[in-house]
Amino acid sequence: MRIKVISPDIVTYGAMVIGGVLREQGHDVSISHFIENTTAEILLLSLYSTQHLFDDRIKKVIESHKKRGGRCYVGGPVSSHPAMVLGELSPDAVVIGEGEVTTPRLVRDGPSPEMQGIAYMEEGRMVTTGPSSPAPMERPLPLIPSDIGKQNIRGANVYIETHRGCIGGCGFCQVPRYFGQEIRSRSIEAILIEVQAFRDAGANRVSISGGTGSLYASEQGKMNVPAFVDLLSGIAGIMGRKNLSSPDIRVDCITDEVLDAIRDYTIGWVFFGIESGSEAILRKMRKGADVDQVRDAVRRCRDHGLKVAGSFIVGYPGESQDDYQKTKDLIEELSLDDVFVSAAEPIPKTPLADLVLSTPQHENPVYMPHTGEYKALGLSVAEARAFDLMLHADLNKPVLSMADDRTFDLYLAEVRKQGSDIRRATECLLRYGK
Template identity: 50%
Template structure:
């Protein structure tokens, strides 16, 4: 049976894995980022809520004869089935599901599926993958040309997260225990990717240093992972960007400096202790600053992500974030308007929060009032500008950068309002 896996614009790691599993079972499988290609059976890999609102994706789903959707959007299948004309949604991990789904079609006997039957949504209980040491993924010829935050591909070394951040879907999708792949399986995969022309690889998994986690951080396993990957790719082609501040120490950061491009990416989110508690980050501004300082002392550069417009964020909370940035002197800053991803606690919080108090809908009346921004957009825009001034070597914001930041803030505000509209549309089904 000819199966086409479509991963619009960006190849998701999961789409490569499912392609490899189907190929191993004798299926003729192709994988593409192009929405013009369908097969006898089409698997559509979606990672973002906004993709459910994309007119091209909606049209693609409509004209595909047998089409099944997988990816993080499956956390709330009612929305997927309501927005896209598809035959089924994979609600969790796909390894144990994909072969039966492609060969037999959706049924109540297959775990982790949602589909419509007589106008009602039928859901079966998801089953986590029993073994993450998978067969060789299906590696497309053009994977080597992909660029996702500087890497051709993000590989998965483990699943799960020990954190409980209210805005994040990872612990809801993969669970809060850590399941790691074997080092041998990871290295074999990366060697094959290199043969296919892939040069730059990023280690993913939510928090890179949790690879091999048992009852505590397994530093030896993580360091061996980095050193082994660096032997294959070279340190300049390896990155391990995503880290939690509470799972790094001097040894881990020195390994990052020695075996990778020498950057980490901390989810700092806010300089306000009150907002960090609302987000259930499990850290404090002081601990965040200590981690940044430690990384700098170890010769590692730090990028930090920040969230603005979170329900309950006051002007004082926002100012605390700006003050934190002044002190931290991060090499890079990423700002985002709080997005209530369906299935997360933030989604329910945002739905229940009075709209008049939601910064997404409140008109900004401060320094940027002439730009006609919402308060959330204005804070996002200002934070991006502020980040340029707080770098170890401050950068002058030219007209092009100013315009790009402004457009980014406006786009984020628009997209998050669309997600809010979507949540409101399905409130009765998901809350």
């Protein structure tokens, strides 16, 4: 059977994995990031962002494909709220959760109430069969697009999955809700074979993912540091240390050995999800780490010769001006090498989404008009704080980065887009509920 897999704008690793599973079962499978019509019998859309639900290009491709008699299925992180997907895009079915087992069955048999892990419409009502069972961690090689070397995701061509699950429970994050909090790891041998395949296909830099890289091969929340070191060493032996990154790590999941391995076998960057300088907001976020742990983690990274980046979230429901000021103060104190700022986005089926749904619009920072120094720009409180924090972070990097007109305009456009996207997602949540 001919199958086209589309992962809009970026071919995600998950889309490649599903493509590889289908290819092994004998299907004629192609994969692309272009949103385009296909003559294949089945169209699979792997959607990783709520914003994909509002993309007219995607809606038109689905409509056109179904008119020609083709079947269309949607999977990926958006599947956590199947009612939204079915209501906005009208595919034939949604694969809920991990799709390695469910998708081949759906392709072969079509949707039915006996099939676990799907949702579909029947006689005007939604039928759901519950989430799929956790997928096996060993699987065929992914279906790698021919232009993988041109893809850029935070500097890497691809984020290779080493494990699934996260011990954390951050209220804004979908990972522990999608994959669970138990760590399920792949074998080092399988990972290295895959890395070689990506290199042979033209990948120039890979990064490892899985939520927190250092949790690879951990059991019952206890890190397996030797396995993590072997993992980085093995990948670096194939790609070269300058072509490997392992950035995403929790501040409470580092050891001296972990930091030495990152220094010795990767480009030497660590990326912490710091999120806020306010202890009250960190508790509201369910972050599971406090500001002193952040300070200690950044100091230890620098003692090991590593560069440190951090992400921050502003405009969380309930965030006061005092909470925001504490975040500004922490950024000034830490003087991070790079900073990423975003307004709080309610990803479906997360505690943040529930909080947003229960917060009156006039109390939600993404709707509240900003009345301070950026009033003339017409920003919301969340947008103004994101904009202000981006400028503030640049002024407090180790190497001073002065904002010029171009930077000012780029940051302004970015926060306006964030605000617009978040309001659209919030209104969609309100339409479909929890």
